[in-house]
Amino acid sequence: MTAPPPLDLGVLVSGTGSNLQAILDAVATGALSARVKIVISNRPGVPALERARAAGVPALCIPHQGFPNREAFDRALVAALREAEVSWVVLAGFMRLLTPEILDAYPGRIINIHPALLPSFPGLEAARQALEYGVKITGCTVHFVDRGVDSGKIIAQRAVAVEPRDVLATLSARIHRAEHELFVSVLRDIAAGQITPFSTEA
Ligand code: GRF
Numbered sequence: 001m002t003a004p005p006p007l008d009l010g011v012l013v014s015g016t017g018s019n020l021q022a023i024l025d026a027v028a029t030g031a032l033s034a035r036v037k038i039v040i041s042n043r044p045g046v047p048a049l050e051r052a053r054a055a056g057v058p059a060l061c062i063p064h065q066g067f068p069n070r071e072a073f074d075r076a077l078v079a080a081l082r083e084a085e086v087s088w089v090v091l092a093g094f095m096r097l098l099t100p101e102i103l104d105a106y107p108g109r110i111i112n113i114h115p116a117l118l119p120s121f122p123g124l125e126a127a128r129q130a131l132e133y134g135v136k137i138t139g140c141t142v143h144f145v146d147r148g149v150d151s152g153k154i155i156a157q158r159a160v161a162v163e164p165r166d167v168l169a170t171l172s173a174r175i176h177r178a179e180h181e182l183f184v185s186v187l188r189d190i191a192a193g194q195i196t197p198f199s200t201e202a
Contacts, residue, residue, distance in 0.1 A: 007034035007191045010086035012077070012094035013041045017048025019092040019113055022180035023187065024055040032184055033191045038084035040077060042096055058084065064096060074101035081106070088190060091145060092183070098145055108197035110145040111190075113183050115175045117141060117157055122150035127172045136162050138171070140179045142186045144198040153198055156189075158182045 011020050020039060026032035039052035042064045052059035060080055067073040078101060081089060089102070091112040103110065116126035118141040121133070130138040139159040144152040158178045162171060189195040 003033070004191065004193055007032075007187065008085060008087045009034050009036050009090050009187075010081040010084055010088070011036055011039045011052075011090045011092050012096075013039060013046065013048035013092050014043050014095040015046050015048060015093050017046065017051045017093065018176055019179055019183050020048050021051050022184055023090070023092070024051065024057065026184040026187070028055070032187055034187060037086045038080060040080055042073075042094070048093070070097065070099045071101050074099045078102050078105045090183075090187070097149065098147070100147070103145065103147065108144060108199055111142055111155065111186065112145045112150070112152070113179050114141045114143065114150045115172070115179060117159065118143060118150055118154060127175055128168055130162065131166065131168055131171055138162055138175065140175055140182055142182055155195060156182055156186050 011023065013020055023032065024036060027034050027036060036057045039048065039057055039059045041049050041061050044061045044063060049059040049061060062076050062080065064073045067076065087109065089106050089110040091110065098110065114126060116130055117139040121129040137159050139157055141157045142155045143150070144155060146152040158181070160175050160178050186195065
């Protein structure tokens with residue numbers, strides 16, 4: 001049997017890009033059969049863009065403020081993703097909600113990573129929410145993206161213990177390490193055809 005072709009990924013970022021780095025590293029070592037065709041940030045000057053460039057991946061900044069509404073911004077994203085010929089879109093710390101402009105352009109092929117065990121602690125500052133709530137187990141979730149905030153169908157999760165001495169920095173670092181493994185593992189499953197595009201049709 002011939003191996004499936006590598007995944008052609010577009011990665012959307014807004015900041016540090018440590019999850020992007022985990023993906024780039026997995027591609028570089030051959031652990032993940034994928035090509036990162038483009039990295040797009042809505043914020044200029046973020047480390048994630050530098051990480052992409054250092055890996056030889058085209059890195060583009062499309063500032064969202066330059067558009068009259070979310071739809072117009074998403075149309076610009078779609079144009080860039082299509083130009084780069086990506087087949088899946090990966091949100092790796094991308095801090096914008098998506099509209100049908102992009103959701104319908106890549107139906108069931110957009111995934112996100114969130115630093116909590118959804119449906120607990122959606123939205124911003126999930127690790128802080130978990131710490132303040134006092135849960136003893138939190139973690140991270142990879143899910144398909146829909147119009148809501150961290151509400152799409154869950155693909156995979158990994159649990160992370162909250163230690164008694166944890167402060168936000170230590171807990172966040174532990175969740176991040178779990179994220180890097182989980183994200184790559186899900187992408188490997190997509191590349192292998194074991195996870196298929198999400199369909200809302202029965
Ligand atoms: C991660 O915790 C991810 O779950 C959330 O944003 C953060 C991005 O971190 N969506 P990084 O930019 O990948 O380091």
